[in-house]
Amino acid sequence: MIFPYVGDWLIHPAPLQLSFNYCSHKCSYCFANLNNPQRTFSTKDFQTQLKGMFSSNSLQATLLREKYPVLISNLVDPFATSNYAQAVPVIEILTNLQVPVTIQTRGGKGIEDVLKFLPSSVWYISIPMLDDDIRKRYEPAAPSIQSRLELIDNLKSLGHDVIVGINPTSPTFLPNNDAYLLIDILRNKGVHGIWMAPLHFNTKQLAVMPLRDKSMLGNDLIQEGVKSSRIIQPHVEQFMLNICKYALDKGLAVEGINHVGGNNFFDAFYNKYDKCFPNIYQFLNWCIQNKANNEPVYYQEFEDLLLPLLPKGDFNISPYMRCMNRDVDNEIRSEEGYKQSFKRLLQLSWNDRRMKRSLHESLFQYAVGIELHEDSANFSLDAQGNLIQYFNNDMFSENYFLTNTI
Template sequence: MIDVLTNGFLTNPIPIQFTGNYCSHGCVYCFSNINNPKRKLDVKGVLSQLKNFKKRDDLASFYMREKYPILFSNNIDPFSKSNQPYVNDLILTLRDLEIPVALATRGGQGWKDIYQEITPSVFYVTIPYSDDVIREKYEPKAPSLSERWEMTEELIKQGHKVIISINPLNKTFCSNPLEIISEAQKLGVESFVINKLHLTPKQQSNLTDREKSILGTELLTEAKSKGFQDNWIDQGMEMMNYCSENNLNLLGMDTGLTNSNYFEFKQCYDNLLPTLDDFFNWVSVTKEIGDYIYFEEFYNFFSVRLPDLQGNISKYIFNRAVINDKDFYKKMDLRNLLHLYWQHSKAGLNIPANYPSFSWVKKQYSTKLDFLFDDEHNQIMIYHGDEFNANETVII
């Protein structure tokens, strides 16, 4: 089905994604297959969407009407054997409807049949290994590394934009990820994405004994940890320094400073959602170190750049389980939604916890230490710029 990219609101410029069958590449740590190993494409449902999107009032149809790109996908590889040739047929149908696509892939079947038939598009190509022997252990049915590099080269020659995803980044998979960056750089790649291996305890309980044995105790322990291990941070810092010195972009080690993240998307697509990176760029121009940032500024920035959203926008609340008061879902407006993203510690962006250029402001009142609030009881942030502060809060 084609649906809202819920966990990408304000962090990904693409608003919707396609989900099809389970992925036959068989990566042992694939959260999507682990969550739903028997997932099957609802063919009738997709056909209904294609037939009726011009008159339906849901968010996915709205974005299709407005010709926003569709991501293929966080949940499948479009070129896995289990999703071909149907995905290519769908991409060509979308092309005829003038609805663009972006593709996240390790390669496989069908990409050679499609890449010359679509307008310049963004491809996330996943290459978290520099050694095929190691790759085959954890991604046994996925394409070889040489096949992925060949695909990357051909896509760029055709005019597509490639972002290399070193995800998951882990020393077990690749001891020196700068080798991957250097190889991609030679081909003309300018942006890279990194993230840690994530597998919650519940997801790990769904792994087979064989999959657990392949991953091993150390990887499984790291994967269920919410924090970042020192060796991951060390690798990330080394990559960040290299990318900074070579005018490359590294998404996943962001600081909150001005950046050119997602510039490839702006070169390929007319319609995109604003992201937090756009907000950071605005802050860097309008604020000085030590200035306060208010919710009203956050709201005003995004409200004029977001489309006139139609449909149930409460779908953008990714982690609903942590919100006690759910009464406002039915009548949620954009201000309600952005307020959650501004300051809800679990359902929001939690900017000060994730970006060292920002902190929440606290103040010592007569009876207690508490956050500094504006007149509408919204928390206030302070801007550190490049004078980074690792503390989520600062006291004035």
């Protein structure tokens, strides 16, 4: 089934995702396999959903009709042995319906068949390590690193854009100078950018992790993942920052860790597809061009830039709110109902500080304005009651910006 891609609201430009079965690449750290080891894909349900795209008013059907891209897949590899036999015809069906796709993979079976019919698209190739002996330990059934590098060359020669996920990002996977060697290789191959994220595990995932994988990962790496799931560990953060700086210096875009300046990582998607969902970096880039440091920014500016990229109408946006904050979801559904416009979701993302995608929580270039009075402190609000936030391209050290004292 195709579902709204709610987890990366205001981050990833593809608003839909489609996943298949349990992934047979068997990467030791795979969160998707740990979360749902019985994952299956129903061809019948997929066919029923496509029939409904021409008549249903659901969000999925609307986005399919309007030709927003489908992400294949954020959870499992479509070209794993367990998936390619279903994935290849599914991608071809979507292509014949003129529904664009963007693909995430480590490589595998069926790619050459897809490349025979797929129009120019954005591909995310996962390469967390450079040494194939390390790959064999942690990704025992996944394609070799060399085959992934060759896939990049093939994709670029056919006019596709490529980003690379150095994900999960760990010093264990890229020892010595491997991280910098990998960046140099990717730059020479014309890769647009890299996406990093720390290794992470929760207690439920560890409880079902096979003993073989626990043994392969080892206690030190497991503890790194457990601790970084709450607060990224200092040595991992510094490792990522070093990679980020080196990649930016080499001309690659970077996503996954905050850095000073604009971010054009997702330009690959906006340049490739006619329609995409907005992301907060578009607003950041606009502020860099139009705002001075410590200058106020207003919700209306945010809405004017991002709302035109979203579909019109009322939809079930509860999954977005539930993903960002369950309390917000409960409150909105009880007071306003579960169907809302994307304008309402933008308002919540701007104003409700509990939302994960609020600007000052996602990007340190923004801080909420605070007015101090003799016996109280109030948020700075515009005439419509929206928060007034403040922009500083050099980053704020706090989430709040003192604007006035009375």
